[in-house]
Amino acid sequence: MGSSLRRITAIKARLHARLTLVVRLVLAAAMLFAASPSSGAADSAISQLDEQCLACHSSKGMEMKLANGDVLSLQVEGAAFAKSVHSKIGCAVCHADTSFENHPPIKRKIAGSREYSLAMTKVCESCHAPVAKQYEGSIHAAQLRDGNAYAPVCTDCHSPHAVMAKQAYEASTGAPCSKCHDPIFTAYTGSVHGQATLGCSSCHNAHDVSAASKGDRLKSACLGCHQDALEAHQKWLPNAGRHFDAVSCPACHSPNAKRKVDLRLYDAVAKERVAEKEGVPQFESRARLADAKGGGLDALALRSLLRGFNSEGTDTTLRGRLEVSTGVEAHQLVRSAQAIRDCAKCHQQGADPFQSVTVSIVGPDGRQVRYGAKPEVLNSIISVDSVSGFYAIGGTRIKLLDWLLALAVLGGIGAPLGHMTIRWLFKKYAKRISGKEDS
């Protein structure tokens, strides 16, 4: 037993110079935790070893120039770090690649600050695997996969040396979402939800945030809180279920928004929206091909586009959805008493939502890929088949049927009047003839 211990001590001694900083610091931190009951207290006091790091790294203006010319700040605010949840684990756990041998001077080269952030996400993942998995399904991760190097990664939302517990995020400031989505957050603060200081993640989730237009998740988020919404609407709104399917919540609950119709390609067999196949985008090229004149798809072009999608034996149709034009408008939700209740806002010819039409498909990152269409596609007899899944009584009525109706009514009134006139003329004529004969 004693000899084994001696051997281990000897090996440790030999490897001492090569041991990385992290192992030593973690061990030291663990010893500190064990030795001092107060070190694990909620005040998140910084360990002595971390103090050593901060001795240099709290210096103002400490930075390094990276290979691409970026300047990476190396300064860590000691007070902020002390308050952060990561103060308990210390510097070395995340900076395990920094050893006594390479620090200082820095031997490895960092290509750029963005590359460094991307590389550091791996470090986050090593402890936060479930969250990382959620993130993988998010629109942010999809953007990253799509080649957008500036898509948000962990450190963009969570300041690495001041990361706080979930509860500490201040919903009223919108942080960290407002950093990128400021116009939306500004609009949101004035909304009924903003005034109630609900945070962004209440509807969008924190890490698996998805594209606003993807699936029914956002509608489900609304209905998750407003569970009696359908029942409440059924009391006054005819066809409430249909309205819930074809009209987005903000279309009525953001009354000042400019609204539009999005005709979504829908696979009638699979019963889901058509999505672009990854790596082989075809929607836009097909739409451009169909829209030879380039002014937006007209009724014939829309038919041609659908034929293209159905050429492989699929049953692709279009399902319309009435929505607001911008993300800002989608967040300007008002109290239900101020929401649109006047059916005529949509159900009449020339109504605002039907002046702007797009056709869309789900893009590879979950966001919609849209192509403009002419408003006439909603009123053309040619679209009966292609726009079969969208119809707003009054608002998208087919013009040809208006003419037919006028003809039917005029014929219905005119034919009896004509018949009566001929009868009257015959009678008069017969009288005149018979009068002449009498004389």
Add this chain to the structure above:
Amino acid sequence: MHRIYVHPLPVRIWHWINAFGFVVMIFTGFQIRYIGLIDLVSFRTAVVVHDWIGFVLIGNFFIWLLYYLFTDKIRVYHPELSPMKHFRASLRQAMFYGYGIFKGDPNPHHVSVYEKFNSMQSMSYQVIMLLLVPLQFWTGVLLWDVKRFSGMIDMLGGVRVVDTAHVLIFIFFSGFIFMHIYLATLGHTRMAHIKSMFNGYEEIEEEPGSGK
């Protein structure tokens, strides 16, 4: 002049409920389709009335259907089973309305208990009552709750297809109702047919030389 009982009470009840209902349906149909152009009642009121009256008419339709299915009066719709004879009679009737009536020719159709309709009427009413009206009710019910019937609507080609069928039949009835009223005034007096639909009795003029 003598009277024949041609319109039994159930038929008269059905007819006037149907007449009132169709007028309301056409009126509210116009209001629903042309809100902004016609603003006599709100869109929502028009829809609610349209829905309720629609269901009343569906119930009322079964008065008509069951009465004719379970009485021998069904013969009024097919007194003549020979298609050729029926076609010839229809042609004669068309010739009368298109020309003979102007000269004062007698109506080629003679009303009796089992022949209250002329050939054109019996044919067109069968198309209306057995095809157009049920189709209109069916499409109307589908549009009443699009979500509930979404499976069937999709099977038929989508909500726009169903609505277009509904509107096409609406167009037909909007024109037909004027013709129907006008043709009802072509009895031996203007009000003769209309009166008979209230009291059930059709007044038959004695033909010259019939000895009646």
